[in-house]
Amino acid sequence: MIITYENKKSKEDIITQTVSAKLETIFGEKTKNKLIQGNNIQVLKTLLSDYSGKVDLIYIDPPFATNGHFKISDERANTVSSSNDDTIAYSDTLIGDDFLEFLRERLIFLRELLSERGSIYLHIDYKVGHYVKLIMDEIFGRTMFRNDITRIKCNPKNFSRKAYGNIKDLILFYSKSENPIWNEPHTSFTEADKNRLFKRIDRDGRRYTTIPLHAPGETTNGDTGKEWRGVKPPTGRHWRSAPSVLEKLDKQGLIEWSKNGVPRKKIFLAEKKGKKMQDIWEFKDPQYPKYPTEKSLDLLKFIVKASSNEGDLVLDCFCGSGTTLVAAQELNRNWIGVDQSDQAIKVAQKKLFQIPASLFSKVEYEFLKQHNVRVHTS
Numbered sequence: 001m002i003i004t005y006e007n008k009k010s011k012e013d014i015i016t017q018t019v020s021a022k023l024e025t026i027f028g029e030k031t032k033n034k035l036i037q038g039n040n041i042q043v044l045k046t047l048l049s050d051y052s053g054k055v056d057l058i059y060i061d062p063p064f065a066t067n068g069h070f071k072i073s074d075e076r077a078n079t080v081s082s083s084n085d086d087t088i089a090y091s092d093t094l095i096g097d098d099f100l101e102f103l104r105e106r107l108i109f110l111r112e113l114l115s116e117r118g119s120i121y122l123h124i125d126y127k128v129g130h131y132v133k134l135i136m137d138e139i140f141g142r143t144m145f146r147n148d149i150t151r152i153k154c155n156p157k158n159f160s161r162k163a164y165g166n167i168k169d170l171i172l173f174y175s176k177s178e179n180p181i182w183n184e185p186h187t188s189f190t191e192a193d194k195n196r197l198f199k200r201i202d203r204d205g206r207r208y209t210t211i212p213l214h215a216p217g218e219t220t221n222g223d224t225g226k227e228w229r230g231v232k233p234p235t236g237r238h239w240r241s242a243p244s245v246l247e248k249l250d251k252q253g254l255i256e257w258s259k260n261g262v263p264r265k266k267i268f269l270a271e272k273k274g275k276k277m278q279d280i281w282e283f284k285d286p287q288y289p290k291y292p293t294e295k296s297l298d299l300l301k302f303i304v305k306a307s308s309n310e311g312d313l314v315l316d317c318f319c320g321s322g323t324t325l326v327a328a329q330e331l332n333r334n335w336i337g338v339d340q341s342d343q344a345i346k347v348a349q350k351k352l353f354q355i356p357a358s359l360f361s362k363v364e365y366e367f368l369k370q371h372n373v374r375v376h377t378s
C-alpha cells in the first residue's frame, strides 16, 4: 500500500537533487561524536559519503505538523501562535503533503545511513502518525516494521473537545534487516506480579513457579524422546533436555514431581531479570524543559540500551536539546546530532557539558568545548 500525493518526488531525484552541505571543522577532527548545525537533509547527504551503512541506531523526534512556533521561556517551553518572537526555538509550519514529503526525503537518506543490524525509532503524534507509518512502510518495508509503541506522555487532562483525552504519542520502530541489534529489555516485577506468577515458596524461602519439562515437536535427537524415570514425553512432544541432564537437574532439586508422578522444572524468581517489556511505555517528559518538546532522558536511554551496544553509532538529526546525544554519551555510544536551530545547539551543548567530564575522552571534551560545528550551505 503506497500513499500518493502531489509533488511526491522519486527516490532517485531526492538523492541526486539534494545539495550536500559543507561541514566546517567536522572532518579531520579526532572525535567520533559530532554536533552539527544545519538543515538536516543537506547534512545527511554529506554524511552519506563517510557513514553509509555505519549508523546503528537512529532516533528522531521531528516537528509534528502542528502549524505552530515553539519558544523558549525561562520557566517553561511553550508553543506560541505568532512567529514575531525572538525566543522562538523552532517553527513547525509544514503541514499535509508538504510535511509528509519533508519527512520522506529525510527518511530516504536515513535508511542509507543505517547499518545492516541498525534500527530507527520515529517519535510522532496521533494526528499524523498513521500517515507517517505508510511512508515508513514504503521506505523500510512492511516486514521491517517492529512496533508502534504507545508512549504515555502526561497525566490525564480535561480537554473541552468532544473526544477522549490524549495522553499518548507514538514511536514507530523499524529495523533495516531481520536481525537487528537487540538487548532484550525487561521491567521489574511488581509485588502483585511476584505473588501471581511465582506462587510457590521452597524450604529456603525462595519464590518459584514450574514449567513443563517437555516441549512441542518430535524428538530432534534420539535421547530427548526416550523414557526417563519410567516416564515418556507425551505424544508429539520431547524432553527439553536429554535424560542425563534431567537426572542432574533432579539431583540439584530443580525438578518438582506432582502427586501423579509428573515432573516439572522449577523457575526461581531470583533468576529472572523481570517481565518482557510490552509496547505501552510510560515516560513523562521533563516538567520544566530547557527546550520546547524536550523528551525524557530515561526514554532515550531505554531505547539506546535496547537497540545498540557500547561503541555503536547513534544518530539524531532533529536533536533539539540533545537528549539522544546525552543518553548515548552516558551509555558509552558514539553519536551524531544535527539541528538547525541556534537555540537547540546552545541547549544541547549545555546539556552535554552537564555530563561528567569523565564520561568523555579528553579530546572529545576539548573539541566540544571549542566547537559547535556549523554548516555552510552555499
Ligand SMILES: C[S@@+](CC[C@H](N)C(=O)[O-])C[C@H]1O[C@@H](n2cnc3c(N)ncnc32)[C@H](O)[C@@H]1O
Residues within 6 Å of the ligand: 038, 039, 040, 041, 061, 062, 063, 089, 090, 291, 292, 293, 294, 295, 296, 317, 318, 319, 320, 321, 322, 323, 324, 338, 339, 340, 341, 344
Ligand atoms: C521536536 S524538536 C526535538 C526535541 C528533542 N527530541 C529534544 O529532546 O530536545 C524538533 C527539532 O527539529 C529541528 N528541526 C526541524 N526541522 C529541521 C531541519 N530541516 N533540519 C535540522 N533540524 C530541524 C528543530 O529545530 C527542533 O529542534
